[in-house]
Amino acid sequence: MIPTLPRPAWLRAATVLYVVAFLTFLFLPLAVVAVFAFNDAPYPAPPWHGFTLDWFLGNEAAGRVGLFRDDELLGSIWTSCVVAVWVTGLSVALGTANAFLMERTRFPGKGALSMLMLIPLVIPGVILGISILAFASRLAQLCSDLFGIEADFLRPGLPLVVLGQFSYIAAIATLTISARLKRFDRTLEDAALNLGASAPAVLWTITLPYLRPALIGSAAIAFLMSFENFNTTLMLVGGDSPLTIMMYGRMREGATPVLNAVSLFLMLASAAIALTLIRGGRRAQS
């Protein structure tokens, strides 16, 4: 049970075994993905044929298209980045506005609104996707019927992907930023105002710097969630596929280890973001 109570030897042994088994379960899939990115064979499968960097550097002359020569794959990474930047910007901006709305203002129906803001988190991603798809298409249809305007951005494509992801990532940003604003000591603002600072100056020099860790944290989370989103994106995607959709398509066909190479890349990038966040979080606490 707990360290202060006597624990029989078998229980201690079982605990250690369990932790080892659990961590193996957790990391085995990631480890094989990483290892087979370097296997000198056309498919990511055993046996081990020796070490190669072909799946990173290979070009068509070598018969193996590596990650850095695979324009389709590189293009989809770029697409994902563009989408993620948009989603992050929109989500953090709206999240900040919502935080001030919920923590600093009073109006009738505020309770209902705060409940409503949580709703996007309990709607399955696929359904968010189809509802936005259907609504946007009907609007586009309406536009062309009534005014003869072709509203192409309402057809499946990247603008809709951005909106679809934003619709629920904004809710997460709102929660994160509100939670920090709630803990803010408002007497600091009063002190600044008493000392003659204007309201915008207080916001810029006192409140926003205090919110900084939450802003950075929610931006990183928004970027990552957008980059990795699959369900909503699948329903809204048009011609340009973001990376997850591209990988999904290739995985169904049985792809070469170039997918392992790109996955390894993603792992390193996620790890970098995670470490920065954890460090940042620790600095904010101390």
Added chain:
Amino acid sequence: MWYRRLLLALLLAPALLWLFALIILPHLDLALLSFRERVAPREYVASLAQYRTFFGEPLYWHVFVRTALMSAIATVLTLLVAFPIAWIIAKLARGRMSALLFVVCLIPFWVSETVRTLGWMILLRESGVLPALLVHLGITREPVELLYHDATILVGLVYTSLLFMVVPLVSSLESLDNALIEAAYDLGGKGWSILREIVIPHAAPGITAGCIVVFMLTLGNYLTPTLLGGKSSQWFTEQIYTQFITRFNWEQGAAFGFLLLALSTAMVWLGLKISGQRFSDVMRRA
């Protein structure tokens, strides 16, 4: 004070725009879509035909029930796998070790679900790592196909869901005072009865939060069942995708979407009722 009202309006506008344009109106539109039937090209009448098809066609509701049951099983399994590790993090490991273990448990979830699924495919497919290992160890004579079974789908689902169970469990177990467990022990409580009468009642909010989120995410998952289950996955989100994107039968797809949303909402509601908690608290905890 006119500028306070202006400020309120400025803060309220983006929030309302977000919730109405991306959440409420699309879902109302989806509802309308699901309650109509095409009688001639571009001519529709209100009807329950889409829902009748769902109940009349065994394939559809079988898949629906199957998805719900598998999600429930996956949720219970996730709880069983996650509880011991959460206990170890919250109670057994000390100081740095506990923090380290927690971070290590979170790391895989920073990596995209696509990458993790790729790992499982490399591990489990007939030419993959585990079948080769089984042959090597002499357990099976020929490599066996470990993909495309229900058990495989469950493993994949538990794997992707672990994070959402571990985090709320750890936070609810950490708040449990060790003295209570010691007292129970001194009063003659055995491991099992302490767990049932002290630990589980205290951790109930965390357990509910974890279960609700895991069930919801599993129900709405698309990637894991389709890739690990292949043609035999029979997941409901796949039906929605087929109706919407492949067959272009939006009315039917909308009805399916609503049924999934109804089930998901019902389970969230039920979970809250059983544990007597408030929606907003649970969402903040998760």
